[in-house]
Amino acid sequence: MALLLSLVTFAQTGQQKKADKLFKNFSYAKAADVYHDLIEKNIDTTYTSKQLGDTYSFLRNPDSAVVYYKNAISQKNIEPIYYFKYAKALRGVENYDEAQIWLKKYNEISDSLKTELPLNDANFLENILSAKQVYFLNDVKVNSEFSDFGAYEYNGNIYFASSRDKGVLTKKTYGWNNEPFLDVYVTESITDSTVNHKNKLKGKVNSVFHDGPLTITNDGKTMYFSRNDFIKNKRGKDELGSTNLKIYKASLVDNEWTNVEELPFNSSYFSNGHPALNADNTKLYFTSDRPGGFGGSDIYYVVLGEDEAISEPVNAGNIINTQQNESFPFLNSEDILYFSSDGHLGLGLLDIFETKTDSNNNAIDVVNLGLPINSSKDDFSYFINSDNLTGYFASNRNGGVGSDDIYAFNKLPELIIAGTIVDTDTKEPIKDSKIVLVTPTGEELATAISDENGYYEIKVDRDNNYGLKLFKEGYIDLTSLISTRNLDKTVSKITENIELNPKVIETIQDAEFFPIYFDYNKSNIREDGSNELDRIVNYMMNKYPEMVIKIASYTDSRGSNKYNLKLSEDRAVSTFKYLVDHGVSPSRILGYKGYGEDNLTNNCDDSTKCSEDEHQKNRRTEFVIIRN
Structure with missing residues (x-):
């Protein structure tokens, strides 16, 4: 025993x-x-x-x-x-x-x-879950039962790394996950379900170990790619016997990628991988766990000079890099850096982030891309085309085909309000006007300054109501109302040209016009409304005979958008007719327009239950003094 x-x-x-x-x-x-x-x-x-x-x-x-x-x-x-x-x-x-x-x-x-791993706080999760969706996922059929990632589109071809090769000629598997080693594949369509060994990249890039992902120069002649430390049939190892990643480059010769060379900043004692070029190909970004970084792996870059000169690696800094792991950098056509990290506030493991920069292109913050790009699992290898509307990423999230899968997306275009500011009398452009974007409650969101041609532009979100407040010395301040609701998804620009009125010597000291209100589903002028309108008539006819105003009418949120727009227009007409019928010249009313349920004064939209008194505040006509 x-x-x-x-x-x-x-x-x-x-x-x-x-x-x-x-x-x-x-x-x-x-x-x-x-x-x-x-x-x-x-x-x-x-x-x-x-x-x-x-x-x-x-x-x-x-x-x-x-x-x-x-x-x-x-x-x-x-x-x-x-x-x-x-x-x-x-x-x-x-x-x-x-x-x-x-x-x-x-x-x-x-x-x-x-x-420094951030704690997931309730506000972060609430903001992520309630954020308006910008990315939309598209159908992908190129994935296999193994690992597929690193999709990169160039000149009509989609390159990606995959471990799908399990045929009789495959002699090695990766002990880490028992899958075949990665090779680079090429296809013309992300919906191609027949990708196999015939789609392997032609030339000398693929080896018997891991190859990919990659990036290609603008002229299409040079490819930078990740590979295990293996060249000329010689495998490098560190002091523990492990083979790390290195970055190599290859040249396109007779439609094949050949002349593979190792980059000079590699080492057998740490990994460099995931190469990404900036827009003008003067910098190469990559991931490395080299000594001296902030965490496990960091984002670095080297400067690519003339005659193939390459600078020493530069760490991208502690705005981007954390004590944890940053990897898979990518720069879009505007040189905005995207990367994956498990050290910034995220939904789970690796999340994809966008870098925000100042006017000198220095990183000042990072922003989580949110759903559906990120999940509680690993999300990485972000790529977006030069149109900044379509692209790919990879994830090992639940519901995929293999261990890592490629996902395709389209992104809503950024929306801007833009236009020209001119003098209402001379029609000449007004330089250095200050334009302030505000919420319906007056909270300032952004500021722009018109250029020498009077042109301005300012970024806005969809499905919102805004005010544009304009200020310029020597001119009367103006507020213009803008709605970005119910726009077609392809719209990227709203044109709002504005005329400013020069100030006159006499100014209005005591004219403040208050809104008038309407009964539900009605456009007739109520008694309390006629009292305010009579007061406006008195000001315009007797005290300020040069005054010019604008009329804007609204409804509450009940009813369809189409019906409410018509009802608000009827209210604007009723208001206009009252003033004209009581002696105000139509030429002194610059405009009268209905805006439907846009620009609510409170939160009483279709998703909120409100009292009748709260709805009443939205059934109104407002008056803007344009010129005195």
Whole structure:
């Protein structure tokens, strides 16, 4: 019996050593199988749970990792780092409240190990979930049961990295996930479901190890790409025997990519990968875990000079890089940097972010792209075409075909209000006018200044109401009402040309015209409205005989948009007729227009239940003094 027990113990110890060796050699898929065996045999469950949690974390499987990390942290004297790992896994399964608890606990216990990983707060999640959708996903049929990512479109072709090659000629699999090594494939359509080995990139880019993703210069002659440290049939390794990533370049010769060369800033002792060119090809951005960074992996760039000169790598800075991992940089046609990160405030594991810059192109903030681009899983390898409307990204989110899948999207075009500001008398453009974009309640959102041609433009969101307040010394201030509701998705510009009236010597000191109100579904002038209109008539006829005004009429939100627009126009006509019938010259009323249910004075839209008094505030005609 003693001999039997010793043999069992030896076998168990040998099994654990086998699992640990597989783990150490990055063969996580095989290590997971052996660790599961140990769990079932109830062998050192605390240690094995920690290892299984780590294994599934490396396999980017938070659904499984969270189970074993939970087992691990329930044990006494567990290392605090597992609170942090458990919290990250919880984010990956969208359990944000629980993740916040364990992140706080980790920071409280581990003063020397404090992390900058942001806590998912309620405001962030609420803002993400309630944000107006800008991206819309399209059909993709190019994905396989394996890993597909890094879609990059150039000159009518779509290049991407895939591990789909499992044919008889494939001799190697990647121990990390037991999938074949990545190769670069090319197709003309993202909906092509027949991509196979015949679609592999022609030339010398693909090797027996990982190849891709890539970027191509504007002239189409040079490709930069990621590959394991392998060139001229020689495989490089670090001090632990691991093969890292490097960046290479290839030249297009007779329609094949050849003349593969290694870039000078590579090293066998750390990884460089995910190359991305800026718009004019003077900089090459990439991911690296080289020493001296802020976290696990950072975004860097090198300057590409004449005669193939390449500068030393420059870290993109701590606005972009965190203590965690940043990867997969991409720059669009306007040199806006997009990248993936698990260190900025996100929905789960890797999220995709957009960099905001100042006038000198220095990064000042990053913005999460939100749904549906990001999910609780890994979202990465963002690409957008030069039109800034269509593109691709990859994700291992639930519901995909393989371990990583390519997703295609179209993006709503940015919307601007633009126009020319001129003098109402001379029609000459007015330079340096100040234009302030405001909400219906008067909150300032943005400011623009007209150029020497009187031209201005200002970015706005769709499905909103705005005011444009205009200020220019020597001219009467003006407010113009703008609506971006119910626009076609292809509209990218609203033209609003504006005429400003010069100030006269005499100014109106005591003229303030108040709105008049209407009964529900009515356009006739009520008694309280006629009192205010009589007061306006008196001002215009007796006190300020040169005064010019504008009339704007509205409805509440009840009823269809089409009906409310007609009803508001009827109210504007009723108001105009009253003033004219009481002696005001039509030439002194610059315009009378109905705006339907736009520009509500409160939150009483179709989604909000409001009292009759609250709706009443929106059934109105307002008056704007244009010139005195």
